[in-house]
Amino acid sequence: MKKITINSVASYAGVSKKTVSRVLNNEPNVSDVTREKVLKAFKELDYTPNPIARGLARNRSFIIACLYDNPSKSYITRLQSGALEACHEHGFNLLIHPCELRSQALLDNIEQLLQTSRVDGLVLTPPFSDHGELVAFLRQKKVPFARVASVKLDDESISVRSNDEQGAFEITELLIELGHKDIAFIKGHPDHSATEQRFNGYRRALAEHGIEYQEHLVEEGNFSYHSGADSAETILHLDPRPTAVFASNDYMAAAVLKAATQMDLKVPDDIAIAGFDNAPIARHIWPGLTTIAQPVEEMTRLAVEHLIEQINQGDNGDEEQQKEPLQITLEAKLICRESTAAPKS
Amino acid sequence: MKKITINSVASYAGVSKKTVSRVLNNEPNVSDVTREKVLKAFKELDYTPNPIARGLARNRSFIIACLYDNPSKSYITRLQSGALEACHEHGFNLLIHPCELRSQALLDNIEQLLQTSRVDGLVLTPPFSDHGELVAFLRQKKVPFARVASVKLDDESISVRSNDEQGAFEITELLIELGHKDIAFIKGHPDHSATEQRFNGYRRALAEHGIEYQEHLVEEGNFSYHSGADSAETILHLDPRPTAVFASNDYMAAAVLKAATQMDLKVPDDIAIAGFDNAPIARHIWPGLTTIAQPVEEMTRLAVEHLIEQINQGDNGDEEQQKEPLQITLEAKLICRESTAAPKS
DNA sequence: CTGAAAGCGCTTACAG
DNA sequence: CTGAAAGCGCTTACAG
Structure with a gap:
């Protein structure tokens, strides 16, 4: 049971590892024949690239962290499940990071999270979504983030809310x-x-x-x-x-x-x-x-989706490309139950 | 704002990077004087080792994944918070991975998780704690895991339950x-x-x-x-x-x-x-x-704690050392409220 | 369209 | 007690 690396694939397919890398990342400039050969090698060797090695080379972790401080367990779980959905769809994983809004050491705490986990981006959920200091901190550090249920709709970052x-x-x-x-x-x-x-x-x-x-x-x-x-x-x-x-x-x-x-x-x-x-x-x-x-799940899903998009974009060196401001507002829905029936009138 | 790496520290402290590495990992064979110099350099340069680079070199991710499939949001949140506590204490992070017990593709799903995240270990929560097939699969893959609230107390793996x-x-x-x-x-x-x-x-x-x-x-x-x-x-x-x-x-x-x-x-x-x-x-x-x-949090905290211990142990090459079976049972506590007061008798 | 070289930031043998 | 070399598994320039 030897480890299958990019080298194994390269020699199996009879190409250089750079070519394998090209196929892996869907880069152009690979002939169809070569691409097929490599893809076949992937299959037959049952190869999956090592995300840690990729991460080191590209300075990426493929991990997103979700920040929250919320007493409602059901709300948290819904946030998580929306975030997970978007993450998994794009080959990311989700780290959870509860922390206290009122804590003096909040920024230190976040900084440590960034240092030890090297996450590629952050999802801010209420009450962090509107935490000016935190937002400024992340901007200064150039850490991509998206906000859920934020109300201060400025034009600089991704934010998804409901009405x-x-x-x-x-x-x-x-x-x-x-x-x-x-x-x-x-x-x-x-x-x-x-x-x-x-x-x-x-x-x-x-x-x-x-x-x-x-x-x-x-x-x-x-x-x-x-x-x-x-x-x-x-x-x-x-x-x-x-x-x-x-x-x-x-x-x-x-x-x-x-x-x-x-x-x-x-x-x-x-x-x-x-x-x-x-x-x-x-x-x-x-x-x-x-x-x-x-639609809590949907809000978070959308936020993470756009966050990942932004992350991948910055990766392509398209830094020039204006990131257009992204603010989405979803509809909330009235649900009538027994606690408000006909009044005594 | 140049990136601070082990090299920066080494040259700042006037030692080789191997020595810096030794200090980083609390290895012996460093003179007190040298150690002090290096520690001082850490402080002054505000250095934190890059976990991704460490991970690549040591084949580790410092991440643990928590598996669950549970309808109770509050239970999930409690599991997570116990797991997080233990993770953070030991410099690990926590990935969450809900998945469906009944899914045909369960093992494939887990295998993919292992491939894409390279987690160092898994916490199995109910109903996965007693999933024979999954446990066998992880053993065969030699993936460290710990079980929460498992009942089948065999003598091979970590398990924490309540009575x-x-x-x-x-x-x-x-x-x-x-x-x-x-x-x-x-x-x-x-x-x-x-x-x-x-x-x-x-x-x-x-x-x-x-x-x-x-x-x-x-x-x-x-x-x-x-x-x-x-x-x-x-x-x-x-x-x-x-x-x-x-x-x-x-x-x-x-x-x-x-x-x-x-x-x-x-x-x-x-x-x-x-x-x-x-x-x-x-x-x-x-x-x-x-x-x-x-004590759901405590159960999970203990499980993760021992899991990390096992992970770090395997790392030291102490593979020979018998891992002693670890089964812990905590007490549950009766809480009386109004739904059962004095009977009509 | 393809590849050889260097590098990401650490650690693991191996010398001395 | 300390360090120079090689390597982890990928990617990024750079050539051709």
């Missing part, structure tokens, strides 16, 4: 159309740009339907179940009690539902509840949560 | 002590060895407490929420209805809870419910689920 503002607008509008006027709102984590977007959608819906914005109906959460429970404590004891609660994500909405149930409130008759994200919990609890589904 | 049988025993015993006699059981996915273990624990508890095993109280699930809902449909319509349900994981238990609530049954008064795993959903729903917490 959170519109999603929040639609869900608020639904509640309004069901007859609700006193609609409480629970904000997400201030570091996530989605937090502001969702809040904006809520306010726009109120405004467009001529409903007055009531500041005391708005609670500060941080996307965690726990923060949802705290907010629910306040909201459900308001007098008069709002007839609906729109939480910025499903975990917080689930916490509101639990609190309401413990207080013997009927959902949605006594109080309607809506969430955001369509996390698994939204359909695992009873009543199921009305929510907004985002 | 599922005992956990299931304890939870069943709790139900019995609460006065329940007709305790329904929902099995997990047949490909997971945990399924059998948990079932065994259930039966042992019944037997030790002199309660007759009733086959019609046992349903076949597959760990998914959906399968739990199907099983609940049957169980909750039995006549007489069992007074307790023990589902092999929390997702299925949550489905039972939802079904019971929809039928206006009070939990735990009309029916007690218990799950397994202590997934986030267990505390996110109301009433919270009594369940068993496993």
Whole structure:
């Protein structure tokens, strides 16, 4: 079981290893006959190029790292699966790198990641997508990156998002159309740009339907179940009690539902509840949560796809070629479940 | 900003690059004075060795891949985080590789992973931990691997598990002590060895407490929420209805809870419910689920730790040294919540 | 269209 | 204790 290298293939096919290399990389200037011979040798010897040797010669690793700091396991898993899909399609592998946004040593941590792994690019997921310092750092280091769910759409880097503002607008509008006027709102984590977007959608819906914005109906959460429970404590004891609660994500909405149930409130008759994200919990609890589904996998898949494209481009020495700015916005989708049925009207 | 390589360090420190290499790898036979000089050069030049070059020379990648095929996002995330911890501690990185157990091409898929990534080792998580064919394949290829939550404890490879049988025993015993006699059981996915273990624990508890095993109280699930809902449909319509349900994981238990609530049954008064795993959903729903917490992160961390040890060992040419079999069993812990309170008795 | 030489940044024998 | 040479398996200029 000797190791099969480019040399074995070259001598088997009776050509130089440079020619083998040409075939390997789909370079032009190889006669069809020669190419066939080499391809046949690949097959018969069951040859696969050693990515580490390639990496050393071309200063590449064929690995992409995914950065995240997110409490939602299901969100993380979805991010990963979209990223993996794009990676595998292009012969890349995916490294995962959770790290803390608030950490003092964030940039050191990332620098170390770059040093020890020599990844070819980075996917930034929320809340890193909007981390100005990190983005500047990567630009300065000339490390290719793509951003998922970023809101600050500048014209310099790849970014794929979904329309959170519109999603929040639609869900608020639904509640309004069901007859609700006193609609409480629970904000997400201030570091996530989605937090502001969702809040904006809520306010726009109120405004467009001529409903007055009531500041005391708005609670500060941080996307965690726990923060949802705290907010629910306040909201459900308001007098008069709002007839609906729109939480910025499903975990917080689930916490509101639990609190309401413990207080013997009927959902949605006594109080309607809506969430955001369509996390698994939204359909695992009873009543199921009305929510907004985002194409998380697709967002990440697209981001990584364009990232890889950019990486391969830089490789071709086409540095001159203007990389056109790439900003994509995908649609979010309203999903109605039992937590917001007909209002008591 | 020139690239700092081993050569830069060597000339800066006034030694040969072999000496730098020695310091890098903590080899003996370097005088203290020389070592200091080199270490100082590292600092001042801000040098980090290129892992790709190291990898090529030593035929190593410093990357470990984690294999999984599991519907539970929270379980996956916990696995990953334990694995990452161990990896980072030893200068390794983690690649994730979900794949389908039932896929015809499983071995091809793994072989391709090995070819394209050249990982140094593999962590097998359930249901791969007990996949005989895969294990044989890896042995034959001499790829180091470690298994998490494997039950077939042979003496040849690293394996870390938790005591599922005992956990299931304890939870069943709790139900019995609460006065329940007709305790329904929902099995997990047949490909997971945990399924059998948990079932065994259930039966042992019944037997030790002199309660007759009733086959019609046992349903076949597959760990998914959906399968739990199907099983609940049957169980909750039995006549007489069992007074307790023990589902092999929390997702299925949550489905039972939802079904019971929809039928206006009070939990735990009309029916007690218990799950397994202590997934986030267990505390996110109301009433919270009594369940068993496993140290998933710790299991994976230990598995990867020993895997890396084995990898580094093989590297030292200590092939002769008997690798002692490593099987570790950690304790699972009973967590009581509202879904199983005092029985009506 | 094809190839011989040098190099990517390290490590592994081998000398001394 | 230290170093010069060769090599890991590829690719990048450069010739022809």
